[in-house]
Amino acid sequence: MARPRDPELEQRLLVTAWALLTEHGYDALTLTQVAAQANAHRTDVYRRWSSKVRLVADVLDEFLPPVPDCDTGSLHGDLSAFVEDLAMAWDQPWNDGLIGFLADLRRDDEAERTFRSLVARRSQPLVDAIARAVRRGEIGEVPELALVGNLLEGPLMHRRMFGGQPLSPQELEVVTWSVHSLLTGTAVTP
Template sequence: MPGRPRDPDLEKRLLSAAWSLLTSHGYDALTLARVAVEARAYRTDVYRRWSSKARLVTDVLDEYLPPVADLNTGSLYGDLRAFVENLATVWAAPWIDGLTGLLADLRHDPEADAAYRSMIQRRDQPLVNAIARAVRRGEIREVPELALVGNVLEGPLMHRRVVGRQAVTPEFFDAVALSAHCLITGTTVLR
């Protein structure tokens, strides 16, 4: 005996509702029940698809965050600078304050943590491509530890926004990109 036909737009409505709640009220205020109400759906519709708030929000971020552009500026420093500026658009969003809640929840939700790490890996691909281009151009000989480079680029943005509660400036982007460039090349000057 067949059940009720599936609503093909339901998952999109649920993700859209969760994004709306996340961006307007923040991570802490978002609940699976509120998402259901906002999407004009049943709570079971949400719980059937996502086992936790962290898993839902990870899928929402994967769906709605603007992609990190893969800009080829012709130099390692230029590519790093473009990557940092691109990341800053996400870190400047008001809802980012709730990211610490999501990160805390990921510690207790292996499925959501794996999905989050997968999303981050996809979003880091432009950095991987920039490093590969620098190797091909002869700017660097070997690929540095990419996780460290990513931390040097994104860590200051996170700290400035979440901890320092300060705006980022073009000069800040320059300093962050130069720091990563120095780490990768082992030099303190741009070539």
């Protein structure tokens, strides 16, 4: 008969992994290091997560704060609030190792499902903003939501992963207005 899992130990391991991830990044994180820092055995970690990518997917699922759903009363305001929150998330140092995490993620279906679920939850405020814009008559049809999310987050991700820098507030406005213009069919300059 297998021993039941200790939820307190599991939470301690997750908290430790989050601390190590945010302090040192994905590339430096090891399961052995998590066990040592959490005053646990290596087998405690490996029994729960067979790989670093699975652990980090669960850690991100547990600790990344949700994107707030700000109803500002306008599509532009909602897009701007969403982009600002994404910008804060992309400005975190642990994102520097995200390329390694994403590469590892492609080789692990379970970790990828966990991560995709997280992405869907974090995208819900955008889905809600688009639905509100349709109800208010700001846009006539529901666009391909994944593409809208990619258009908003892509520049932030690219700048962080390849340039190591965040976008400036002015650049964030250009991104927001560009997507707003695409959705509404209006030419608006920031």
